[in-house]
Amino acid sequence: MDIKFIETEKEDYNITKQKAELIWSKLTEIRYFEETSIEAYKQGLLGGSLHPYIGQEAVATGIGEFINESDYMTTTYRGRGHALAKGADPFKLFAEMFGRIDGYCKGKGGPMHIANNELGMLGANGIVAGGIPIAVGAGLTAKSMNQGQVSITYFGDGATNQGVFHEAMNLAAILKLPVIFICENNLYSEMTPIKDSVLNEHLAERGLAYRIPSYVVDGNDVFAVRKVAKLATEYARNGNGPVFIEAKTYRLLGHMFGDTEIYRTKEEVNSWRDKEPLKQFKRKILESDILSEEKLNEIEQKVKNLIDGAFNRAKESEQPSFEEVYTDVY
Amino acid sequence: MSTNSRIITYAEALNEAIYEEMSSNDKIIVLGEDIGEYGGVFNVTKGLIEKFGKERIIDTPISEAGFAGAGIGAAMTGLKPIVEFMWIDFTFVALDQILNQGAKMTYMSGGQTKVPIVFRTQGGGGRGNGAQHSQSLETIFAHIPGIKVVVPSNPYDAKGLLKTAIRDNCPIMFIENKLLYNTKGVVPEEEYTIPFGQANIITEGSDVTIVSISRSVQICENVIEDLKAKGISAELIDIRTLVPMDTTTVIESVKKTNRLVIVHEAAENFGWGSELSSIVQDVAFDYLDAPIKRVGSLHVPIPYNLELEKEVLPNEKRIIEAIEEVLYTKVGS
Numbered sequence: 293m294d295i296k297f298i299e300t301e302k303e304d305y306n307i308t309k310q311k312a313e314l315i316w317s318k319l320t321e322i323r324y325f326e327e328t329s330i331e332a333y334k335q336g337l338l339g340g341s342l343h344p345y346i347g348q349e350a351v352a353t354g355i356g357e358f359i360n361e362s363d364y365m366t367t368t369y370r371g372r373g374h375a376l377a378k379g380a381d382p383f384k385l386f387a388e389m390f391g392r393i394d395g396y397c398k399g400k401g402g403p404m405h406i407a408n409n410e411l412g413m414l415g416a417n418g419i420v421a422g423g424i425p426i427a428v429g430a431g432l433t434a435k436s437m438n439q440g441q442v443s444i445t446y447f448g449d450g451a452t453n454q455g456v457f458h459e460a461m462n463l464a465a466i467l468k469l470p471v472i473f474i475c476e477n478n479l480y481s482e483m484t485p486i487k488d489s490v491l492n493e494h495l496a497e498r499g500l501a502y503r504i505p506s507y508v509v510d511g512n513d514v515f516a517v518r519k520v521a522k523l524a525t526e527y528a529r530n531g532n533g534p535v536f537i538e539a540k541t542y543r544l545l546g547h548m549f550g551d552t553e554i555y556r557t558k559e560e561v562n563s564w565r566d567k568e569p570l571k572q573f574k575r576k577i578l579e580s581d582i583l584s585e586e587k588l589n590e591i592e593q594k595v596k597n598l599i600d601g602a603f604n605r606a607k608e609s610e611q612p613s614f615e616e617v618y619t620d621v622y
Numbered sequence: 623m624s625t626n627s628r629i630i631t632y633a634e635a636l637n638e639a640i641y642e643e644m645s646s647n648d649k650i651i652v653l654g655e656d657i658g659e660y661g662g663v664f665n666v667t668k669g670l671i672e673k674f675g676k677e678r679i680i681d682t683p684i685s686e687a688g689f690a691g692a693g694i695g696a697a698m699t700g701l702k703p704i705v706e707f708m709w710i711d712f713t714f715v716a717l718d719q720i721l722n723q724g725a726k727m728t729y730m731s732g733g734q735t736k737v738p739i740v741f742r743t744q745g746g747g748g749r750g751n752g753a754q755h756s757q758s759l760e761t762i763f764a765h766i767p768g769i770k771v772v773v774p775s776n777p778y779d780a781k782g783l784l785k786t787a788i789r790d791n792c793p794i795m796f797i798e799n800k801l802l803y804n805t806k807g808v809v810p811e812e813e814y815t816i817p818f819g820q821a822n823i824i825t826e827g828s829d830v831t832i833v834s835i836s837r838s839v840q841i842c843e844n845v846i847e848d849l850k851a852k853g854i855s856a857e858l859i860d861i862r863t864l865v866p867m868d869t870t871t872v873i874e875s876v877k878k879t880n881r882l883v884i885v886h887e888a889a890e891n892f893g894w895g896s897e898l899s900s901i902v903q904d905v906a907f908d909y910l911d912a913p914i915k916r917v918g919s920l921h922v923p924i925p926y927n928l929e930l931e932k933e934v935l936p937n938e939k940r941i942i943e944a945i946e947e948v949l950y951t952k953v954g955s
Contacts, residue, residue: 364699397732407731414698415731422723425688429695429703432651436677436701443695456719459688466683620733621767622792 295496298509298520305515305576312582313591315353315514319570320595322349322373325382328603329372329389329403333549337390337607342403345373347512347544350569351476352377354517355444358525364412364430364443366423369404371416374446378411382599386606394609398616421447421454424473428460431469431534442528444472450481452495458502461534465502468533472524473499475536476511478543483555499536511539512569515576544568626811633803635777636666636742639784640704642813644674647702650788651678653689654706654742663708664744664803690716690741694724694793697739704788710745710797711754724793725768740787744798746837746887747935751800753923756931758888760835763795764864764897770794770818771864775839777807779862782816789815799837819866823875827857830945831875833898834885835861838936842885845941852953856945864894872898873906880911881948885936890918915944 307315326344333342345352348370356377359365367374372385380396388395389403396408407415414430417423427445434441451457452475464471475495479486492498499506505527509520517539524535542564546553553561565571577583630638644650652667652674658681661668671679682689686707693703707713713720720741727735747756764771772787772794774780780798787794824839825846834842839860846856857875861867876882882902884895895916902914917936925931946953 364695366695395732397730397734400732401730405730407727407735409731409734414695415727415735417723419718419722422691422718425691425719426695426698426723428688429692429697429701430699432692432696433699433701436651456687456691459683459685460691462683463685463688463692467680620729620731622728622770 350514382602392609421451421457425460431471449486464534470528496538506536511541635781686716690719707743756924773835821868821871827855912948
């Protein structure tokens with residue numbers, strides 16, 4: 293068993309206009325949602341810390357296309373992109389981030405703990421590998437229900453150094469559960485380069501260590517992510533057991549808003565700006581003449597209007613009443 | 623109590639509770655180490671794999687955090703897991719999952735997510751198992767909001783409380799005691815459950831109230847037999863569940879006896895006895911004729927040497943001394 297590297301071919305870029313519109317719409321939705329969140333944070337609308345997903349949008353978008361509402365998902369505090377890709381309502385996301393009663397968790401979870409049962413979102417997590425075994429447990433349910441559901445778990449490179457990641461992967465492997473482990477390797481575990489934290493060149497080796505089929509994919513190329521997502525979801529849905537995906541990507545902003553980013557150079561960040569997922573997608577779509585620049589701009593504007601509308605509505609949402617302190621404890 | 627009662631062990635009573643609940647609810651699964659073919663190191667899951675099969679009785683690797691988390695995820699998505707930690711000391715390996723994840727999910731999700739999971743485990747010393755296999759850790763769990771804590775002291779309670787735990791809808795830490803597994807008691811054949819938050823007055827008395835849990839209840843029972851012979855009438859209350867805690871029964875008793883001794887095997891310092899003591903003095907200060915006394919383990923790791931261990935754990939001598947202090951009298955030994 294070896295790591296498999298996802299290579300894209302010409303046909304992988306050959307998508308319908310309609311598909312291209314959907315992908316562009318999701319990529320821009322996530323990007324603009326995150327940008328708006330930063331503005332909201334600056335305005336003091338959020339508590340705590342904000343961990344932007346900017347630069348990694350292709351991963352959530354590419355995977356999201358192949359999962360359904362009935363599939364389970366766990367993610368981390370950098371998880372609004374994953375939520376949007378699973379169909380979350382931007383208004384309810386913003387409202388939750390602002391701690392309001394209309395938020396997904398009535399304002400009691402916040403940006404780090406967004407959850408929604410109807411969408412199979414079992415929760416974003418404040419502990420980097422904390423959601424991974426939970427997704428494995430959801431995989432146990434999926435297997436016992438036998439209805440072709442999969443359970444996906446998003447986490448970062450840093451999570452692969454927590455013990456429970458290894459325990460969960462081994463458990464999924466021996467129980468042959470329909471779990472898709474998605475490691476978004478954005479090169480930094482909080483403020484420390486992953487290369488200083490682990491000797492493996494590819495984190496996919498860690499999936500392989502548990503005899504889980506493991507893939508490495510360019511996480512900034514939505515076409516490549518779609519390719520691996522299709523493979524992985526088919527494999528897991530058909531009862532073959534878990535899959536591990538290492539999506540190599542780059543966090544264009546700091547770990548959280550306000551991060552000094554002294555651990556990397558501006559040149560390095562700039563070099564990745566050219567490779568970032570929205571730019572890459574746009575370039576390919578224009579090159580192959582699938583959509584025009586006008587069409588892309590039109591979609592982008594439509595998305596922005598929707599996000600702005602959601603943001604403004606969320607700001608108007610009520611604060612939870614004091615009684616909420618004591619509800620939902622047990 | 624029923625007419626159709628038998629005498630069975632604490633372990634058998636627990637086994638019956640799981641067996642009966644699994645028979646009527648096919649969402650229940652059991653996860654843990656050596657719980658399948660082997661039947662659990664204390665025989666609590668004996669025979670379950672033969673009846674319910676490998677799909678529902680799942681032997682796990684030695685990965686406490688992993689299978690605790692998997693249990694939580696399964697609970698969140700519609701199954702009803704009973705997760706066994708072979709020794710309570712091992713829960714420390716899985717605390718993030720139990721306390722950061724399981725205990726907080728319902729709250730963090732604004733009530734959308736329920737986590738109906740029972741963590742079964744056993745604690746307590748007295749067997750020379752040393753510092754990492756003898757602890758009484760109920761206070762740790764009782765301190766964190768979002769998880770209920772059950773500490774049965776006898777076979778009847780073990781069965782009735784475990785059935786209630788399995789039917790509950792939130793995370794439960796169900797703490798058994800290794801030295802109680804082979805103790806016997808009367809258990810009816812008929813179906814019954816015991817509600818949480820309902821203390822059990824084991825012996826009524828008028829001179830002093832003693833509150834305890836788990837194996838310490840047995841030690842207290844021996845002590846009050848001795849006291850009775852010396853003309854002292856002690857009321858013994860088994861609090862049964864720490865979360866929720868039936869403080870009403872304790873306060874009513876203190877209003878009658880005016881004196882309170884709390885006995886537990888958990889370390890005395892920062893133990894749940896301090897919490898109960900604080901509640902009682904808050905509510906019933908005017909009824910107290912003496913300061914409340916706590917008897918717990920000494921604030922040291924549990925030593926391996928059996929003679930030293932006896933000194934560290936609460937013993938009859940220390941309980942009697944505490945009672946003498948609240949009664950301002952010597953009862954003699």
